[in-house]
Amino acid sequence: MVRPGQWGVRARVERFSEPALLLLLRERPAHGYELLEALPPLTGEARVDMGNLYRVLRALEEDALVTSRWEAGEPGPAKRIYELTTAGKGLLDEWASALRLSRERIDTFLDRYEGR
Amino acid sequence: MVRPGQWGVRARVERFSEPALLLLLRERPAHGYELLEALPPLTGEARVDMGNLYRVLRALEEDALVTSRWEAGEPGPAKRIYELTTAGKGLLDEWASALRLSRERIDTFLDRYEGR
DNA sequence: GGCCCTACATGTAAAACACACATGAGAGTG
DNA sequence: CACTCTCATGTGTGTTTTACATGTAGGGCC
Numbered sequence A, B: 001m002v003r004p005g006q007w008g009v010r011a012r013v014e015r016f017s018e019p020a021l022l023l024l025l026r027e028r029p030a031h032g033y034e035l036l037e038a039l040p041p042l043t044g045e046a047r048v049d050m051g052n053l054y055r056v057l058r059a060l061e062e063d064a065l066v067t068s069r070w071e072a073g074e075p076g077p078a079k080r081i082y083e084l085t086t087a088g089k090g091l092l093d094e095w096a097s098a099l100r101l102s103r104e105r106i107d108t109f110l111d112r113y114e115g116r
Numbered sequence C: 001g002g003c004c005c006t007a008c009a010t011g012t013a014a015a016a017c018a019c020a021c022a023t024g025a026g027a028g029t030g
Numbered sequence D: 001c002a003c004t005c006t007c008a009t010g011t012g013t014g015t016t017t018t019a020c021a022t023g024t025a026g027g028g029c030c
Helices: A017-027 A032-041 A048-062 A086-113 B017-027 B031-045 B050-062 B086-113
Strands: A068-069 A078-086 B066-071 B079-084
Touching: A017 A032, A017 A048, A017 B017, A017 B086, A032 A048, A032 A078, A032 B086, A048 A068, A048 A078, A048 B066, A068 B031, A078 A086, A086 B017, A086 B031, A086 B086, B017 B050, B017 B079, B017 B086, B031 B050, B031 B079, B050 B066, B050 B079, B079 B086
Parallel strands: none
Antiparallel strands: A068 A078, B066 B079
């Protein structure tokens, strides 16, 4: 976005969908599409890219931060249900403290911006 | 960072150096190297990439958000002094409100994380 | 059969960021 | 005066992250 007369600003935390995902999964196991719909109110983004969402889920699984199992039988296509592991909970905790730090930095910035 | 057994987490706001730059320049005109040293306490990052810093400065100038002039004569190499324009102040204001939103989203996340 | 919704996924381009290196002035040291 | 150090401004290029587009497939509805 650093280029045209397009200096629209969003101020997003990078990879914010990742901790959001982990938090939702800590609350209860879920499948991808379900998470896709549950994410926006948590992230504040209107839409979440589904392609990348599935990629993140599989990357998390590769490192044993979540596990998955297929759930067939239900009406509609088969669903892959994801569940948080203990390691995954640990990562969520890391995110939480990183986000607290991030919030402090934003506060520092805004205080200085407001001239305090 | 989404790949190896490397799930270290930083939770940075994307392009955060940009509003930081604008804020510093609102306080007083400055040259690149000076900004480079003034940024870390504001962003919380240990180091800021100088290459990208200069690129951002010139991109900002292209869109008339800052102006620059060479300052020679002083001891040491010539410096390019950057100054914030009215449009630049406007962009800083946009960043500030975007950052307030971002902080609220983090709060929402943390509240839910802490089970409230 | 044609259309929509759910569900999972890959391909690829663009944006943001990190790392490495080049250039040059002046100042201090042996 | 060659050597190294700091200040200062940049370019080149690879990696990571995000965005946009597309593909496949089951099932319900009319």
